[in-house]
Amino acid sequence: MRAGLDIGGTKIDAVAIDDAGTPVQRLRLATGFGEAEVLANAAAAVTGLQRLARSEFDSIGVGIPGLVDPATGRVRHAVNLGFDDTAFGSGLENLVHAPVAVENDVNAAALGAYHLMALSGPVAYLNLGTGLAAGIVVDGSLWRGARGVSGEIGHIPVDPLGAVCACGQRGCLETVASGGAIARLWPIEHAYPAQALFAAAAGGDPEALRIRALLFSGVAAAVRILVLTVDVESVVIGGGLSHVGAPLLDGVRGVLAGWAGSSTFLASLDLPGRIRLLPDGLSVAAVGAAMLGAPAAVLRP
């Protein structure tokens, strides 16, 4: 058995998987804030899972938002968790006495989605959260690239006249196709701002329609980039915005189909047919994190 933790800004999603990679136990608890608290809660999640699963774990995997060095388990810029530079992997190992692997949360989710959705071929997991980024899975393993920036497509500019991005560039994909973009362009107090935007657009609000169109074409541009670079077979759309569901998928497919109508080259790529939505309720980041320690046979069924 292996454990995987998805450490989010508010909660830790923890799963235990069996030797076939199937999730068999799950628990959730609050993340807390700051290095000591987050480490203690992560250790409590492992202990709790162990009790539920009545088993020790061969390995623990952690998916965490921040700049992660998988080789050392070091985490930087985890601003939402309240720490900037922490040896998270060895810190947790000291608490739970089992080998710990740490990975960026989007990469962990990519691995989990690949497995739980029984995908094959090269796959990208396109995370539409506060930001926009993709995790890439090739032959069942994460493609991390030369220096760990593979899939950081949110910071590819696609419009010289676009908005200035937090990264300092202008017109990045993230400035139109992310939760942060919606918060900036459609600032309201609502538990689910994207759903509120889509409801307003469905009601005919012209500004909501405009922002929704920007979102659709931004996501479509991300899909086009992933196919024309890595040539992934499938792009799985996940992250907070994916909870909008079919209206998001249909809107992005509509943009891609429109592009195909004016470009036989694009039409030959079948972009609408390559995208799919992450189904609700899958603990992809936690399961993917658990798989970080699994042998190749589990990862490549």
Add this chain to the structure above:
Amino acid sequence: MRAGLDIGGTKIDAVAIDDAGTPVQRLRLATGFGEAEVLANAAAAVTGLQRLARSEFDSIGVGIPGLVDPATGRVRHAVNLGFDDTAFGSGLENLVHAPVAVENDVNAAALGAYHLMALSGPVAYLNLGTGLAAGIVVDGSLWRGARGVSGEIGHIPVDPLGAVCACGQRGCLETVASGGAIARLWPIEHAYPAQALFAAAAGGDPEALRIRALLFSGVAAAVRILVLTVDVESVVIGGGLSHVGAPLLDGVRGVLAGWAGSSTFLASLDLPGRIRLLPDGLSVAAVGAAMLGAPAAVLRP
């Protein structure tokens, strides 16, 4: 020994490589036009090399401009060679009685550049020819993607107000950063239009300066895209435009350095340090083609 042919629009560049992958013989002859003529000349190149090398070949590799299915050796849309849909691999096998592997010429050049320049890590070969496309090498092998469109970054749009591309989209990288773009934007009768453009720009011509700036930023955008998707360690700039030499490399590095000045994120990627120019005089496509048939040990030294 293995033979590799780079079949260009006007000439066939043919090399023989030894078991260590070192080129030991080279010859060039005219390509001809149309399926029968090109096949006959390709076979003549193999026979000629065989005579020079005083050896039979274990395999023949072919790099060819067009849409290639490496699994079957089928070539489509080879418009410059005068055929549209040809079983080129089996056609050549019938003439030379040795196994033939066929690959897109940019992919073949990527493999050859990786080997001849003794590169390591994931590498992209950015071909600035009539069009713009990249070949990607991972662990010493070509990354072809799910459906053979990996690296087709010339058709990623980066400016909604840009020129209409031959592919039907608007503002593709290829519309500013390719030989075709220079021919359209700076139409003159000259054997080396890019050199003429750079000479005019160096002389202060405002229009030449504007077009050169577009070229620099288009190539820089291509490099940024290759790093933020695949995260290649190096981008080798090759193709006809690369003969401009240092002024091209310096210009692109200048744009990348400028971007880094306004984005600490981009600065952290060290894009200027990741690009290099293909040295003149290397038969990269022919050597890469020859390597298509070589065992992994030769490809991954």
